[in-house]
Amino acid sequence: MVTELGHFALILAFMVAIVQMVVPMVGAQKRWPGWMAVAEPAANAQFLLTAFSFATLVWAFVTSDFSLRLVVLNSHSAKPMLYKISGTWGNHEGSMLLWVLIVTLFGAMAAWFGGNLPPALKARVLSVQSAIAVAFFAFILFTSNPFLRLAMPPFDGQDLNPLLQDPGLAFHPPFLYLGYVGLSMTFSFAVAALIEGRVDAAWGRWVRPWTLAAWIFLTIGIALGSWWAYYELGWGGFWFWDPVENASFMPWLLAAALLHSAIVVEKRETLKSWTILLAILAFGFSLIGTFIVRSGLLTSVHAFANDPERGVFILLILAFFTGGALILFAARAQAMEAKGVFGMVSRESALVLNNILLAVACFVVFVGTLWPVVAEMFFDRKLSVGPPFFNAAFTPFMVALGLAMPLGAMLPWKRGRLSRAAWSLRYAFVLAVAVALLVWVMQTGQSILGPVGLFLGAWIVAGAAVDLWSRTGRNGSVARLMRLPRADWGKAVAHTGLGVTMFAIAGLTAWEVEDIRVAQIGEPFDVGGFTLTLEDVKRGEGPNYLTTMGMVKLEKDDRFLATLTPEKRTYPVARMPTTEAAIDYRVMRDVYVVIGDRQDEGGWTIRTYIKPFANWIWGGCILMALGGALSLSDRRFRVAAGARRAPAGGVPAE
């Protein structure tokens, strides 16, 4: 009964979305305030109806309602509660419902916080946002309905893919979707601005918080997914350049470019048409990501049910929104004349360089991801494009970005001198070279990757510190440092995070130690300065799985550190085995132990990895997200959000 109500609410939300798509847009064109005002209550209604619909689906999962087809396919009564809930979005239909729920959430948020928007712009933004929702409501209702019943309900379900039964992955999709779909808001603003034919500093200021929020969520979502891969897939890889990973990475790169170019629009009223184009492309890449994951065009570890019919539907949505927006862009881009004037060496130029590097890096990932399909269709070559290609083709862009970042961040607006920025960074540079040289001498004869990564990381982190300090003026003091705008702090923290992540990736890749052996019970063995002993192997039973658990004692210099318990699990219902690596997390390195099969001659296969700086990869991501959050909480956005009663049309002077 509840489920039927949810189904009904979803259809109702679809209807409301159609109204919200048409009425405010017409109202904005004809300047009818009544019609424009429809957008706000409609956005609220749409969100509440979709939220109710989603809640009923969660309810069906929580109560294990096996008359629902989706629950049978993806749940089991013995599954822990957390995974019953996360099972709601651990499948194609449910995740689409979550997707559209977030589209409506952002629409509603634009209605709540958009008090200072001019009414026509607000009506158009909400109308475009609703058009996106309409497309996805139709997609769900016509091709992927989560509310289908079974005539003969079985006694129990078929369980969720055990790989997905994991806390890291339970929260990975919601964050990722908040990021993907957050970009729809920027897209709506871009299209609305194109229809109005007006982009100014105020527009830049309205768009930036949404982009920033989307980027923060994408950062967290990607980091969670990568962390999950690290501990769950069993050999400690954290990034595979898999098509689906690339699908989330491309919007991230473009969103990063966008949030920088939006600064230029906001402060200097330049790069307007480029920013609009980026906003369209960033959401376009989100849609491409959805298409890749759900169409089966590219096979991937993470792919959901692959269904060509659904793929075609998403392709149509993609073509309509991206194509339509691009045509509109081509027709209207001329209207957006750049205003600001600046020298070749200036903050503006540095941000242009940032945009070029990020956008071209995204393009490289895009070409690499789709090349196997292109090569097969047009050149009749069946080939693979794997990590070695991406590492070779993508990394140089990130190195260039890392090298240029501290310099660019120091340059003043309008006109600057490179020598002056370089001079103020002299200590940062010396420090970075010194630590890199030191490590290079210490490691003797290993790859150059580690020292290079260390140099980049130290250069970026020290550069961010110098930049922040320089904001305090000639006689800087700690008190003034604390009073700096949060946006300055956000910039420094986010840049630091990128430096930390870059260093960690290089360090982990360069200095990892691996050991594979047959370990006899009770016989100690040494790996990279640590002594490990397989003490015992036990068999046991979890809530919905069987397990074989090794007890591995970890020591260093005869000092006991930890007992690690790597597991091998079998999920009988899903008929799938998984590995649960045991990881001793430390600041400077992880010890990562995986247990394998029992050998006929006695003993067990044990793989041990010493992974230096592994945590720093995600620590850097957390810093990036934190930096974004600091920036988002900056006074000028809060003031802008609260400025409902301020006189309309005023653009603050710089």
Added chain:
Amino acid sequence: MKRILILLMFLAAPAWAVLPDEVLDDPGLEERARDLSQGLRCLVCRNESIDESNADLARDLRLLVRERLVAGDSDEEVIDFIVDRYGEYVLLKPTITGANWVLWLAGPAMLLLAGGVGIAFLRSRSRQRAPQEAALSNEEKAQLHRILEE
């Protein structure tokens, strides 16, 4: 659905890719074998190198790589040997031949293009004089004069 389940089983099965009995005694050869197998794709899985995969076919390929290395082949000979039998699909790093030039040059070419457009844009911005800096037209001067006179 069943196909995906089977696929997932291959993918998800506990990964202890290289097994102890495969490891060669000569550490130099073993290191070369590891490097080579990181560039070769496991054919039954998706997006995994044979070094990471635990599928039987991947194991066979790993053993084959090691066999060829022990027999004295160079790295290129081993790769050629495997590509001859399994096609270029096994290579995770596409060769720079024929149409693949497009793939490899796409990034650098785009960078040049974007860089060119970027520099052209920056030059136009730095040459243009700001609207507020622009001199007043004669008409405006006259108007200003009038206002000041009043």
